[in-house]
Amino acid sequence: MNEHQIQNQIKDVLAYYHNLYIMRANVGTGWIGDFVKNADDSITIYKPRRFQTGLPVGFPDLFGYKSLIITPEMIGKTIAQFAFVEVKTPKGKASKEQKEMHKQLIEAGAVGGIARSAEEAIKLLRGY
Numbered sequence: 001m002n003e004h005q006i007q008n009q010i011k012d013v014l015a016y017y018h019n020l021y022i023m024r025a026n027v028g029t030g031w032i033g034d035f036v037k038n039a040d041d042s043i044t045i046y047k048p049r050r051f052q053t054g055l056p057v058g059f060p061d062l063f064g065y066k067s068l069i070i071t072p073e074m075i076g077k078t079i080a081q082f083a084f085v086e087v088k089t090p091k092g093k094a095s096k097e098q099k100e101m102h103k104q105l106i107e108a109g110a111v112g113g114i115a116r117s118a119e120e121a122i123k124l125l126r127g128y
Contacts (some may be wrong), residue, residue: 003092006088006118007061009118010085011024017122020065020083021065022063022083023064025062027052028053029053033046033049034046058095060102062084062086062087063083063084064083065083066080082110082111083112084102084110085112085121086098087114092116111125
């Protein structure tokens with residue numbers, strides 16, 4: 001199973017947890033500029049400029065929040081805790097940038113980490 005398939009399994013399983021909202025972090029590269037639509041439905045771009053969209057290097061594949069209920073001494077409000085999953089295949093390894101991002105997120109109070117299956121993702125996000 002490849003990383004994309006594992007990612008889809010994780011998203012599907014986590015959708016059943018009412019206190020979690022997880023989405024995919026999309027990044028990409030493309031070209032912009034002046035364009036002309038051709039008769040064959042293709043496009044010609046003049047003065048092309050490359051652009052990149054997305055998030056910082058090392059940002060997790062899946063992210064969102066986990067709803068928490070604050071104890072009475074904390075006023076009893078529900079808050080959202082940042083949650084993330086870095087999806088890897090059984091042999092996949094996190095990059096230096098991913099490890100550093102995970103460290104920063106955990107130190108800031110997030111919950112998450114690397115998961116190689118839906119079961120691992122559930123354990124991570126439930127705090128086990």
